Amino acid sequence: MKININPKSMMFPAPAVVASAYDEQGNADCCTLAFAAMCSHHPPAVMITINTTLKRKTLKSILNSNEFTLAFPSAEHVAETDYIGIASGYDTNKLQDVGFTFNDAEKVNAPIINEFKISLECRVMHTAEVGSHTQITGEIINVQAEEDVLNEEGKISYEKLNPLCYDDVSHSYFEIGDFIAKAFKMGLKFRK
Numbered sequence: 050m051k052i053n054i055n056p057k058s059m060m061f062p063a064p065a066v067v068a069s070a071y072d073e074q075g076n077a078d079c080c081t082l083a084f085a086a087m088c089s090h091h092p093p094a095v096m097i098t099i100n101t102t103l104k105r106k107t108l109k110s111i112l113n114s115n116e117f118t119l120a121f122p123s124a125e126h127v128a129e130t131d132y133i134g135i136a137s138g139y140d141t142n143k144l145q146d147v148g149f150t151f152n153d154a155e156k157v158n159a160p161i162i163n164e165f166k167i168s169l170e171c172r173v174m175h176t177a178e179v180g181s182h183t184q185i186t187g188e189i190i191n192v193q194a195e196e197d198v199l200n201e202e203g204k205i206s207y208e209k210l211n212p213l214c215y216d217d218v219s220h221s222y223f224e225i226g227d228f229i230a231k232a233f234k235m236g237l238k239f240r241k
Contacts, residue, residue, distance in 0.1 A: 058084070058217055065130055065215040065222060068097055069151070069160045070110035070117040077144055077151050077160035080107035081134030083215045084182065085119065093189040094174060095119060098182035106138035108183055115173040116157040117187060120165035122213045124224045129164070130213055131222070156191040166195040166210060 069079040084098040097119065099108040111117045122130040129147040136143050144151060144162065151160040154170040161168045171187030178184075200206040207225065214223045 060086075061216070062214040062223070062225060063217065065122060065134075065213040066097070067120045067122060067130060067133055067162065067165065068099070068107055068111065068117050069120065069162060070107060070114050071159060072106065072110045072138070073113055076142075078107050078110045078138045079133055079143060079160070079162065080105060080138070081130050083217050088186060094186055095169060095171065095189060096184060096186050098179060098184045100181055101178065101183045102181045104137065104139060110138075111173065111185060112176065112183075114158060116154075116159045117171050117173070117185075118154055118157070118159045118161055119169040119171060119187070120162050121167045121210065122165050124211045124213050124222075126164060127213055127222050154191065155193070161193060166198045167205060168193045 063083055064085055066082050066085045067079050068082055069077060072078045080099065082097055082099060086096050088094050088096040099105050099111075101108065129149065132147055133143050136146065150163045152163060153159075154161050154168070157170045157172055159170065161170075169187075169189045170191040170193070172190050173185055174188045175186040176183060194205055198205055198209040200209070208228065211224060214225060215221075216223060
């Protein structure tokens with residue numbers, strides 16, 4: 050039997066991602082986000098949302114520069130990712146606090162956090178206010194990936210990355226499970 054539960058934001062699984070941008074003084078700024086998704090193949094684009102009702106320095110930095118990077122932390126960096134989400138860039142240098150370093154992105158004016166193995170370099174395409182959050186759509190201009198998360202075909206491997214997932218209902222982090230099937234193959238048995 051299904052039970053009605055009060056509406057709450059939820060998506061399973063949801064990636065834990067880190068958005069980065071330079072602030073007005075040129076300092077690297079970042080924050081952990083639970084709200085992120087793909088939103089277009091052509092052009093390739095992602096959508097992130099950042100809480101507007103709270104004091105979020107990274108939101109201000111992204112809106113000021115119109116460029117950002119989006120990193121996908123591995124499970125090995127759960128403590129650092131969590132800290133980047135709970136500390137304020139107005140009060141401290143989060144990257145320095147966790148011992149992370151950064152370099153300039155190649156195609157956009159935004160920082161790449163070196164310790165995260167995959168980063169999307171994005172240019173803001175569209176913003177909208179959605180309830181408590183500002184929704185930002187970013188066109189993916191470039192992707193940087195460490196070689197050790199690539200498979201034999203040069204594609205990003207989910208298993209090798211071991212991406213960190215976040216559950217906004219229980220406020221918990223998880224790892225993704227094992228491979229079970231190839232997409233666009235298993236369902237063919239139902240085609241008539």
